[in-house]
Amino acid sequence: MAKEVTQRSENYSQWYNDLVVKADLAEQSPVRGCMVIKPYGYAIWEKMQRALDDMFKETGAVNAYFPLFIPKSFFSREAEHVAGFAKECAVVTHHRLMNDPGGKGVVVDPEARLEEELIVRPTSETIIWSTYKNWIKSWRDLPIMCNQWANVVRWEMRTRLFLRTAEFLWQEGHTAHATAQEAIEEAQRMVQVYARFAREYMALPVIVGHKSPNERFAGALDTLTIEGMMQDGKALQAGTSHFLGQNFAKSFDVQYTDKEGQMQYVWATSWGVSTRLMGALVMAHGDDNGLVLPPKLAPIQVVMVPIFKSDEERARILDKMDEQKKALEAEGHSVKIDDRDNLRPGFKFAEWELKGVPVRLAMGPRDLDSGTVEVHRRDTLEKRTVALDGLDKSIASLLDDIQSNIYKKAFDFRAANVEKCDDWAEFQEKIGTGKFLLCHWDGTPETEQAIKDATKATIRCIPVDSFVCEEEGRDIFSGKPSSRRVVFAISY
Amino acid sequence: MAKEVTQRSENYSQWYNDLVVKADLAEQSPVRGCMVIKPYGYAIWEKMQRALDDMFKETGAVNAYFPLFIPKSFFSREAEHVAGFAKECAVVTHHRLMNDPGGKGVVVDPEARLEEELIVRPTSETIIWSTYKNWIKSWRDLPIMCNQWANVVRWEMRTRLFLRTAEFLWQEGHTAHATAQEAIEEAQRMVQVYARFAREYMALPVIVGHKSPNERFAGALDTLTIEGMMQDGKALQAGTSHFLGQNFAKSFDVQYTDKEGQMQYVWATSWGVSTRLMGALVMAHGDDNGLVLPPKLAPIQVVMVPIFKSDEERARILDKMDEQKKALEAEGHSVKIDDRDNLRPGFKFAEWELKGVPVRLAMGPRDLDSGTVEVHRRDTLEKRTVALDGLDKSIASLLDDIQSNIYKKAFDFRAANVEKCDDWAEFQEKIGTGKFLLCHWDGTPETEQAIKDATKATIRCIPVDSFVCEEEGRDIFSGKPSSRRVVFAISY
Incomplete structure (x- = not known):
């Protein structure tokens, strides 16, 4: 590791x-x-x-x-x-x-x-x-x-x-x-x-x-x-x-x-x-293995790790990798070949996972013979074997997919952790458990301060353009009338 | 103005x-x-x-x-x-x-x-x-x-x-x-x-x-x-x-x-x-009219100034300019149309000269009829009439030419103002007149300081790779032996 x-x-x-x-x-x-x-x-x-x-x-x-x-x-x-x-x-x-x-x-x-x-x-x-x-x-x-x-x-x-x-x-x-x-x-x-x-x-x-x-x-x-x-x-x-x-x-x-x-x-x-x-x-x-970088912001989008036993294998694999690197770079991707000779592949895999590189390609002698490469995606940690022929196209589409998938994961996570709350006891119980609570607020700084004092939660914002929040109700703390919900959360 | x-x-x-x-x-x-x-x-x-x-x-x-x-x-x-x-x-x-x-x-x-x-x-x-x-x-x-x-x-x-x-x-x-x-x-x-x-x-x-x-x-x-x-x-x-x-x-x-x-x-x-x-x-x-920017560093490489009497003329000329602007931008040039309606063309000309924009295009109703444009280059202040047809190509070549010409002018100016000098009286006379003097130096800080005290000139550098400087001689001030010339000048 x-x-x-x-x-x-x-x-x-x-x-x-x-x-x-x-x-x-x-x-x-x-x-x-x-x-x-x-x-x-x-x-x-x-x-x-x-x-x-x-x-x-x-x-x-x-x-x-x-x-x-x-x-x-x-x-x-x-x-x-x-x-x-x-x-x-x-x-x-x-x-x-x-x-x-x-x-x-x-x-x-x-x-x-x-x-x-x-x-x-x-x-x-x-x-x-x-x-x-x-x-x-x-x-x-x-x-x-x-x-x-x-x-x-x-x-x-x-x-x-x-x-x-x-x-x-x-x-x-x-x-x-x-x-x-x-x-x-x-x-x-x-x-x-x-x-x-x-x-x-x-x-x-x-x-x-x-x-x-x-x-x-x-x-x-x-x-x-x-x-x-x-x-x-x-x-x-x-x-x-x-x-x-x-x-x-x-x-x-x-x-x-x-x-x-x-x-x-x-x-x-x-x-x-x-x-x-x-x-x-x-x-x-990020996850427990390290960073997970969206491809659009990743300094290295694709890292290639050669797997070999002999110098002859190493040379043949690096040649092929060089060729693939040029093809990928021509498509605008940033690529690194990790040819360090003092580290085992497993160590390199862990290091590039830690650094959040979206795609890892591993290639051994058998891949070379069969014209394939092992493709590992950082976001899901899934591996599959892909043909070298047309690799530039499959990587381009994979990077797009990773970018969308990372967004979707964050979006779904948030969706699962935002909820409406209309009860002060429930608010106190839930606010510290990692939720955004959509609550009615009477619009006064006094109420906001009282809620903060009681729970450390602050009003993160009064959302624009959110039909979910636009409804009549009563302030979660003071019970006074309110015309829209706001977002309460514990914040950094 | x-x-x-x-x-x-x-x-x-x-x-x-x-x-x-x-x-x-x-x-x-x-x-x-x-x-x-x-x-x-x-x-x-x-x-x-x-x-x-x-x-x-x-x-x-x-x-x-x-x-x-x-x-x-x-x-x-x-x-x-x-x-x-x-x-x-x-x-x-x-x-x-x-x-x-x-x-x-x-x-x-x-x-x-x-x-x-x-x-x-x-x-x-x-x-x-x-x-x-x-x-x-x-x-x-x-x-x-x-x-x-x-x-x-x-x-x-x-x-x-x-x-x-x-x-x-x-x-x-x-x-x-x-x-x-x-x-x-x-x-x-x-x-x-x-x-x-x-x-x-x-x-x-x-x-x-x-x-x-x-x-x-x-x-x-x-x-x-x-x-x-x-x-x-x-x-x-x-x-x-x-x-x-x-x-x-x-x-x-x-x-x-x-x-x-x-x-x-x-x-x-x-x-x-x-x-x-x-x-x-x-x-x-720069010159007495203002900045002269090399095209590679100019924020605006081409400025277009419409010349018109009526609103109808203005509209027709701006239409044509828009079309040319798009064509030039497609070639990677940065272009601005100066369509301000409260300033005379002569004022605009002077302002863009002051700002050092490499190329100015002026277009009036007659140009429109004849399919031409007046092209003014900032470095030489020359004007000529050019066909709109193929303008993108002629501008690209003109910008290259301006870039080279500005360099050549600076190069020739320097060439005319660098000279060898082997006589201390001559040195004292010439050093304040805007010359780089190539002189022998004995290599001691004392001599350098004495020359500085007497004339304010310093050794700007000991040139690398300059065969002109590599010759035996005697220090301009101390008369001691020297194996190469160095560059003396008054500096900023």
């Missing part, structure tokens, strides 16, 4: 960490709360980036880059935003080190204190809106739709690889519009882009909905979210899109002259997903 | 800044020394990234991501590296803000002081080698070739957009090898990748050579560089590749077991290019 992985049933949290570390996705760094994203993990992130970036550009967004640092005073400009963000962050106070007069390495030069402290961006609304002020004069300058791929820092006391780290990578889109309606549509468009990405690339079904006021982004009038169900039944918020109203425009005095010559404040949105998606990918599909 | 640009002959430095700002590449931010890279500038950077990233991956490098922060103590580990880098940098000392007890916004929470200060990475050798220690056990783990695309911060007192900024974007490759020879070859391979990128994409001829010991990277045994000539005859260092020997391996105790079972220290390289390349691109090719 390759590296041992903790079983899900034994310790889900340790299982997650094992997969991330042992499949070489990421590891803790010597810097508290900051991770190293290893090449195999980063290759998945690059595929996510490429797909998302293309989708953003299709909507008309362009990329730009804004400073890492934000002057401290900017955080005092948007009152609600401060309250939400200005707390735990990395503060730069000095700009020089010097040799320790005592001779022990380097120390901070006390003379080099900054006049105003700089904050390492936890998010960039403030610096971007202070910039947009110079870019926007007339209605002709609108809309502006900029995205940036960047690192951000939020000091976190308890961190978990990908799910919650002090530094993480993300994209943040920031758009400026002439009207509220346009901004609201943009926020809706982008949350749907995220939902489509989750579905089509991550093979992850998500619920799209509004956050309750308690859970909104600091400074937003509305926060839209995509919520996925992990295999322990907990919810993971995988992306958000905010309608910011005119809050930032007013704080940074961003006005434009409309067609009638009147000055108007600009309307804003922001939207982002982060390396947290990597955590969602691991937790949604 | 569109925005006015300072003429090169009048004030070269202001001309540069005008191009960067008025062509919408970048602007100063409210944070001292940090720039905002605007969408048009960032689109060029993205094209550079994509081309470089593909070239890196062809050599076997993979991408990864390491933390933004480096513990202060790491800077005391590699003695020479400290001396070179640990001085001007951003130091994080606290991790929390709090509401000002006096009620005026936010202040740094004095309780939230970090036990050890964190430095925002000025470069990542130390954090990466502390990580490689865990990745490398045996010769089978080598080589490791990781690259990261990241932001870095070096506190600078005097900044210039793209050329020298406190925060900049770059890539840094860090490789680990079993032998010195392999590491030396890697450093050489990567500087040649940079040279090829400069030549083929940026249309910029560069001199590849070794830095003199004075100008080496802190901690390197050898630094290879590519040096380009700007239009004022000054040199710009556009990329470097370092052979680091075993310095970092020894500082971070990175050893591997070789095939004979012996412990050996690992050999290292690092190599990087940054957004400084954007500055080189502007300064190498």
